[in-house]
Amino acid sequence: MNMFGMHMRSKTFFWRASTIEEGNEIMASKSAQEGHLSSQEEENLINDTVRYILSHDNTKYAIKRQDIVKDVLKTYGGSSKYIIDGATRVLKEIFGMKLVAVEQNSNVKHYMLINNEKFSTDARYMKWPKEVESQQVLLMLTLSLIFMKGGVESEEDMLSFLSNLGIMSKNRSHEYFGDVWKLLTGEFVRQMYLEHVRIPELDPPKFEFRWGRRAEEEVSRRSLLEFVSLVYGTDPKNWTTQYQEVLQTEKNKREKEM
Amino acid sequence: MINISVQNPEDALIDAKVVNASSTVLKRSAQALDTNLLSFTREEYYKNTLSDLQEESSVVRQGKLNFQKLASKAAECFSRTPPASYVLGAFQVGEVACAKKKEQKQRAKQEIERKSQPENVTCNKEEDDIEDSVHYIMNVLTAAYRQNKNKPICFFKLVINPDSFGATVENIFHVSFLVRDGYVNLSWDENRFPVIAPVPRNAIETKYEQQKRQMILGIDMKKWEELKKAFEIREAMIKPRSIDATQESSN
Numbered sequence: 001m002n003m004f005g006m007h008m009r010s011k012t013f014f015w016r017a018s019t020i021e022e023g024n025e026i027m028a029s030k031s032a033q034e035g036h037l038s039s040q041e042e043e044n045l046i047n048d049t050v051r052y053i054l055s056h057d058n059t060k061y062a063i064k065r066q067d068i069v070k071d072v073l074k075t076y077g078g079s080s081k082y083i084i085d086g087a088t089r090v091l092k093e094i095f096g097m098k099l100v101a102v103e104q105n106s107n108v109k110h111y112m113l114i115n116n117e118k119f120s121t122d123a124r125y126m127k128w129p130k131e132v133e134s135q136q137v138l139l140m141l142t143l144s145l146i147f148m149k150g151g152v153e154s155e156e157d158m159l160s161f162l163s164n165l166g167i168m169s170k171n172r173s174h175e176y177f178g179d180v181w182k183l184l185t186g187e188f189v190r191q192m193y194l195e196h197v198r199i200p201e202l203d204p205p206k207f208e209f210r211w212g213r214r215a216e217e218e219v220s221r222r223s224l225l226e227f228v229s230l231v232y233g234t235d236p237k238n239w240t241t242q243y244q245e246v247l248q249t250e251k252n253k254r255e256k257e258m
Numbered sequence: 259m260i261n262i263s264v265q266n267p268e269d270a271l272i273d274a275k276v277v278n279a280s281s282t283v284l285k286r287s288a289q290a291l292d293t294n295l296l297s298f299t300r301e302e303y304y305k306n307t308l309s310d311l312q313e314e315s316s317v318v319r320q321g322k323l324n325f326q327k328l329a330s331k332a333a334e335c336f337s338r339t340p341p342a343s344y345v346l347g348a349f350q351v352g353e354v355a356c357a358k359k360k361e362q363k364q365r366a367k368q369e370i371e372r373k374s375q376p377e378n379v380t381c382n383k384e385e386d387d388i389e390d391s392v393h394y395i396m397n398v399l400t401a402a403y404r405q406n407k408n409k410p411i412c413f414f415k416l417v418i419n420p421d422s423f424g425a426t427v428e429n430i431f432h433v434s435f436l437v438r439d440g441y442v443n444l445s446w447d448e449n450r451f452p453v454i455a456p457v458p459r460n461a462i463e464t465k466y467e468q469q470k471r472q473m474i475l476g477i478d479m480k481k482w483e484e485l486k487k488a489f490e491i492r493e494a495m496i497k498p499r500s501i502d503a504t505q506e507s508s509n
Contacts, residue, residue: 133332
């Protein structure tokens, strides 16, 4: 049997789900050596990648493309783009999650997983772990402050805001939130919710907070504006600048998905 | 024109820096401008948030603000993926438990081994003791027999120790070895009392021809007292070993 014949056979034979596992493996390994992936192997790799991404998503840190190649794909690193595209498709269609690529430097790709569903009415039925709950409240307060202030907030202003609310106190972690400063400058930055950057050309150095990449994808500006309006007791539309921004962001997202 | 600017490079540098700084300042001022109908200030925001929370929180918790009330509103703002966890957990948990069990088994075995060694030593010692006692009793019996003009000796007179019931039982126990091995001979006397006599040495070698008679005896403290009275036993024939000093009981 020549190689070509075997290759053609493998492609047509394994189109249906086959129960002859041994035959699969022998054929698959041979065709892999040729440089092609059988659809069975492809499926396995895609499934492994999906499982890898799902379990690494727990921490909300970015998943490095290099790690996926090293841990899951191993020798098949060359087809990483194809496999990751397949994984994106599976995550979107079966799990309802969006795998978003973040490019920090060129060629260094990170991925993060966002929920594709909108939580407007069903949110009250979801029960998050206690840590996540308190972190979400803290993030909502800080992100809404940054948003209302036009996208940037200096470190000192953030500090005074939080201490006025009674959340920040020196050398003491909050009962509900934990170590607030550590969360803001460490954990949330690593999870890409916030950016804690140094203002250029200022001496002594000063820092400011901005929205992080994950916040851009995950957080709905409209909900934040609604919360602020609720607190003030007014209508969201009264905040003209911010409302314009909400509409603009929503329009951009719609265009992206098309 | 180009020559002129090249002639004063320091000036050009300073000019560039000035332009840079002023543009940064302009940018910041532009950012600080607000064209809202309602302007947003930090102070107003936090005051409103505080007052909202204080209204909602219960009367008891006035000192601390209950931020948990905001939890459901906060969750609505995020499109977060729920944490994925496995129902049964990682496979490795089972292996860890087994390893511990093995260690415990090994430890248990080692402990048992250590414990058994001292036991072995005492066992041997005990066996030696028994052998010594048996020999001793044999000697006593032989001497008494000779004193008695080679007539069998009353069994009870031999074994009973008037001061210690425990020693009596031990003596019976030791004598039973002699009986079992055929070194002594049990029989009845004219009054149907058991008597005991050592077997002569030459007869021991042909012990298969011997008739091995054995007696089943039961004794308790009451019987012991009665026997003491009946036979008027005042002194033990078999002197007890030094260990039995604690077993002596007063009458």
